[in-house]
């Protein structure tokens with residue numbers, strides 16, 4: 225192998241392996257759901273790693289907000305002692321945002337579905353994506 | 363019992379989270395995430411939403427302590443939390459590059475709050491970098507905000523007693539401003 229693997233200390237948003245895996249995962253997500261209107265992967269501290277369909281969204285700002293929302297939700301779960309926070313759901317009139325962590329990595333997936341998707345299907349697609357990402361960067 | 367809301371702001375690594383942890387009597391609410399920007403501040407974690415703590419001063423004054431993320435990417439949290447506060451404790455780490463101008467920049471980002479409330483500057487990490495001096499910060503503040511006298515102190519956020527003294531002085535100043543211009547009805 226003449227291309228060295230990026231060391232573990234390279235942050236995900238600068239790590240070509242993570243960026244490539246992120247792009248693949250989000251593309252596969254899109255194949256599973258045409259109702260996926262926007263999706264992003266971000267580091268725990270809110271740097272965007274990759275995004276999909278971002279034409280109408282400020283990806284950087286969305287990544288920061290997702291990271292805040294994720295951390296606040298974790299804090300609520302911690303405060304109420306209800307175990308690990310698995311999903312964050314923001315259900316709005318014209319769409320729902322689903323966020324979840326990639327197991328074992330400081331990475332969050334945030335996906336916006338339009339209302340043609342049921343929440344249940346969105347959740348299951350998001351879960352598949354998180355597993356897939358974890359596999360690809362294992 | 364009177365109540366105050368105070369906001370801790372300032373650059374990444376200036377010690378906002380540390381200060382609230384030193385001061386708070388309750389378990390603090392934290393939103394720390396693994397820090398990937400080690401170039402700006404070489405530490406394990408960084409705040410991505412808020413810190414929250416509480417302290418009772420002189421038995422009758424309860425102060426709610428909110429910390430914001432230092433990174434400007436999170437400035438939407440700055441506006442959300444600044445709206446609740448009447449006092450601003452702006453921490454500036456003395457080892458930051460061009461820290462005097464950085465302070466003025468952060469102060470202007472919280473202009474709305476310091477115009478209607480009270481503000482105090484805490485210079486941190488002066489054990490790490492001995493300059494600029496308090497006088498240099500004061501001169502820059504006077505030039506930037508001539509209509510307001512903004513006090514500058516050095517402080518170590520890890521030291522609860524020092525933080526408490528600073529907070530007392532900020533709260534006194536908030537109370538003074540409230541006497542002069544009563545707060546609008548609570549929503």
Ligand SMILES: Nc1nc2c(ncn2[C@@H]2O[C@H](COP(=O)(O)OP(=O)(O)OP(=O)(O)O)[C@@H](O)[C@H]2O)c(=O)[nH]1
Pocket residue numbers: 372373374375376377378379380381403405407408409410430431432433486487488489490517518519520
């Ligand atoms: N030597 C020294 N270290 C300090 C001083 N003040 C704070 N620190 C250290 O500097 C670091 C400050 O980190 P935080 O409290 O997380 O900083 P913050 O302002 O909350 O940073 P963000 O949340 O990332 O914006 C901690 O490791 C403190 O122990 C000081 O006066 N001297």
Ligand SMILES: [Mg+2]
Pocket residue numbers: 378379380408409429430431432
């Ligand atoms: Mg902090």
